[in-house]
Amino acid sequence: MARWQPNARERLERAALALFVEHGYDATTVAEIADRAGLTRSTFFRYFTDKREVLFGGQDILAGLFADSIRAAAPSATTVECLAAALESVTVVFTPERHDVAPQRRAAIAANSELQERELLKRARLAAAIADALRARRADDTTAQLAAEMGVLAFSTAYARWAAPDNRQPFNEIARAALRDLQARATTLGTNTDVRT
Amino acid sequence: MARWQPNARERLERAALALFVEHGYDATTVAEIADRAGLTRSTFFRYFTDKREVLFGGQDILAGLFADSIRAAAPSATTVECLAAALESVTVVFTPERHDVAPQRRAAIAANSELQERELLKRARLAAAIADALRARRADDTTAQLAAEMGVLAFSTAYARWAAPDNRQPFNEIARAALRDLQARATTLGTNTDVRT
Numbered sequence: 292m293a294r295w296q297p298n299a300r301e302r303l304e305r306a307a308l309a310l311f312v313e314h315g316y317d318a319t320t321v322a323e324i325a326d327r328a329g330l331t332r333s334t335f336f337r338y339f340t341d342k343r344e345v346l347f348g349g350q351d352i353l354a355g356l357f358a359d360s361i362r363a364a365a366p367s368a369t370t371v372e373c374l375a376a377a378l379e380s381v382t383v384v385f386t387p388e389r390h391d392v393a394p395q396r397r398a399a400i401a402a403n404s405e406l407q408e409r410e411l412l413k414r415a416r417l418a419a420a421i422a423d424a425l426r427a428r429r430a431d432d433t434t435a436q437l438a439a440e441m442g443v444l445a446f447s448t449a450y451a452r453w454a455a456p457d458n459r460q461p462f463n464e465i466a467r468a469a470l471r472d473l474q475a476r477a478t479t480l481g482t483n484t485d486v487r488t
Numbered sequence: 489m490a491r492w493q494p495n496a497r498e499r500l501e502r503a504a505l506a507l508f509v510e511h512g513y514d515a516t517t518v519a520e521i522a523d524r525a526g527l528t529r530s531t532f533f534r535y536f537t538d539k540r541e542v543l544f545g546g547q548d549i550l551a552g553l554f555a556d557s558i559r560a561a562a563p564s565a566t567t568v569e570c571l572a573a574a575l576e577s578v579t580v581v582f583t584p585e586r587h588d589v590a591p592q593r594r595a596a597i598a599a600n601s602e603l604q605e606r607e608l609l610k611r612a613r614l615a616a617a618i619a620d621a622l623r624a625r626r627a628d629d630t631t632a633q634l635a636a637e638m639g640v641l642a643f644s645t646a647y648a649r650w651a652a653p654d655n656r657q658p659f660n661e662i663a664r665a666a667l668r669d670l671q672a673r674a675t676t677l678g679t680n681t682d683v684r685t
Contacts, residue, residue: 371678408609415608433645434673440637441677448630476631477674480638481568 300338301388302328307345308392311399316342316406346396346406349384350413354420356380357442361424370425370434371474374442377421378449378466385453385462393454418443441477445470497535498585499525504542505589508596513539513603543593543603546581547610551617553577554639558621567622567631568671571639574618575646575663582650582659590651615640638674642667 296302306327310319321342325335339345360380361373368376400406422439426432449466452458458465493499503524507516518539522532536542557577558570565573597603619636623629646663649655655662 369678374677408605411612412605412608415612433669434677436641436645437638437670437673438677440641441634441674444633444637448633472630473634474678476634477638477677480571480631480635480674481566481671 296330296334299328299330299334303330303335303338304345305392307342308395308399311346312395312402316399316403343406343409346399347409347413350416352384353381354417356384357417358420358424361421362427364428366428370430370438371470373425373428374421374438374445375467375470377424377442378445378470379463381446382461382463382466385450390454390458394456397454414443414447417446441473442470445473448473493527493531496525496527496531500527500532500535501542502589504539505592505596508543509592509599513596513600540603540606543596544606544610547613549581550578551614553581554614555617555621558618559624561625563625567627567635568667570622570625571618571635571642572664572667574621574639575642575667576660578643579658579660579663582647587651587655591653594651611640611644614643638670639667642670645670 303324307319307324310323310327314323319342321335322332324342324345325332328335339348357377357380360376364373364376400410418436418439421442422435425435425438430438445466446469449462449469452465452469453460453462500521504516504521507520507524511520516539518532519529521539521542522529525532536545554574554577557573561570561573597607615633615636618639619632622632622635627635642663643666646659646666649662649666650657650659
């Protein structure tokens with residue numbers, strides 16, 4: 292069983308999400324996940340540190356892509372252009388396979404308050420990664436923090452739209468529209484009283 | 489010991505913060521806190537659910553003040569005017585006594601990763617309270633979320649400045665300036681490349 296297993300990561304992820312939804316996150320063991328996937332516990336631990344990483348392992352990948360793309364943006368890029376580059380860079384993560392499992396992931400997290408907190412912390416970590424990358428480009432601290440919050444808000448809005456079961460639009464198109472929308476609203480907060488979309 | 493103890497809450501809070509800094513949050517027991525304050529465990533539990541509430545009990549008060557002040561703002565108030573009212577409303581919390589214990593609170597949280605996560609979650613809860621109150625005024629969801637993030641950022645920036653040991657300026661003045669600053673930056677994110685304050 293030590294040899295390479297085709298699609299082991301995907302099989303483990305699908306098995307884990309199905310079990311989280313069926314039996315609850317807390318009641319699901321790594322042994323059950325491996326068993327459902329037709330693999331061993333040791334194979335599971337080759338891909339994931341623990342069962343929580345099945346749900347949140349993508350956090351470091353997203354944070355890394357955000358930071359790298361902002362650092363790689365042209366020196367003349369504006370703050371919003373940096374955010375656009377960051378959102379564009381994570382499109383690779385949002386594959387059709389990921390779209391298929393998104394509803395289960397959402398249901399598993401929604402059913403567990405500890406996982407909901409973990410999701411909020413993930414959001415804070417992504418904002419910190421964006422803010423750090425903007426500071427490295429010599430953005431002042433206030434601008435870096437504000438832009439990071441706006442970037443994460445564009446990301447989470449775009450993710451929710453992309454993950455909707457009937458959506459077929461690619462992530463980057465949705466994210467570009469979400470960022471444009473937020474930028475427009477940011478300029479009118481001092482004038483808006485009752486703006487409905 | 490069942491009768492009212494003068495300043496019991498403040499004495500318990502000061503004792504708790506001192507012990508958290510001296511021995512660490514995890515190593516401090518409620519019995520030790522009560523003992524240091526010259527009170528009993530049962531008096532402690534009349535004011536706090538657990539030792540974590542000593543650090544984060546203010547969260548519900550802040551969230552309630554934010555929500556109430558936004559709901560009470562004039563119907564014609566803009567989104568930014570609602571945020572300004574929210575920040576103004578929490579000034580009552582930031583007394584000279586609170587200023588005195590702020591460095592200890594900060595040190596206790598900085599020394600413990602679980603408490604740092606709790607602080608991030610507090611921030612998320614405050615943002616949710618603001619967003620909900622803005623939605624109740626018929627702000628659209630995107631504007632409500634963006635404004636809530638901006639409000640919490642203004643709040644946390646203002647709190648850090650207010651809590652600085654040498655600060656003597658009242659919270660509301662600092663918060664007003666922080667919000668104005670953020671609003672100005674929000675309008676220029678598409679043009680800024682290297683803005684230093």
